Amino acid sequence: MKLSERLTEQRNVLLAELDRHREDIVIVEGKRDAEALHDMGFTRVMVVNRGRGLYDFSVDVKAINGDRVVLVLTDFDPEGDEIAKKLETYLRSIGCRTDRASRESLRRLFCLNKLTTVQGLRNLKEFV
Numbered sequence: 001m002k003l004s005e006r007l008t009e010q011r012n013v014l015l016a017e018l019d020r021h022r023e024d025i026v027i028v029e030g031k032r033d034a035e036a037l038h039d040m041g042f043t044r045v046m047v048v049n050r051g052r053g054l055y056d057f058s059v060d061v062k063a064i065n066g067d068r069v070v071l072v073l074t075d076f077d078p079e080g081d082e083i084a085k086k087l088e089t090y091l092r093s094i095g096c097r098t099d100r101a102s103r104e105s106l107r108r109l110f111c112l113n114k115l116t117t118v119q120g121l122r123n124l125k126e127f128v
Contacts, residue, residue: 007113011124014109015040018121021102025061026071027087029080033073033118040121048074048083058090069097075117076107 018040025044028034034045046064049057061070072087074080088098110116113124 010109010112014106014113014124017102017106017109021071021073021099024069024071024099025065026073027061028118029074029083030119033075036119036121037073048087054083054086055090058087058094058096061091062094062096065096067095067097069099071099071102073103073106073118076110077116080117 022042023044025046026037026042027046027048028037029048031047034047037045046057046061048054070091072084072091074084074087084103088100091098110120115121115124
């Protein structure tokens with residue numbers, strides 16, 4: 001298999017995995033991350049509000065989402081990982097289900113596609 005075919009396949013796998021979460025609430029770090037997902041057809045994207053605490057943000061997510069699964073899709077850098085860890089702890093403490101397995105699967109797929117940020121999906125989509 002040619003390198004270009006392998007890269008296209010990896011991109012398609014990433015996009016397919018993301019597509020599985022199109023109906024879920026997806027939490028991202030910033031406005032550009034949200035815009036990238038909106039461009040891909042996601043409608044239930046919430047941006048972490050830096051002006052409020054993560055616990056209060058989690059309570060808002062629970063109120064909006066109820067018992068449905070939440071995907072914490074913060075960036076795959078140290079800051080994003082720390083935010084994700086705290087958010088998942090708070091969300092679970094108030095009875096919200098998070099999909100940690102999908103986050104880890106997406107981490108691997110982002111890495112294969114040489115991405116660390118959600119907003120980087122915009123560049124990925126241009127080549128598909």
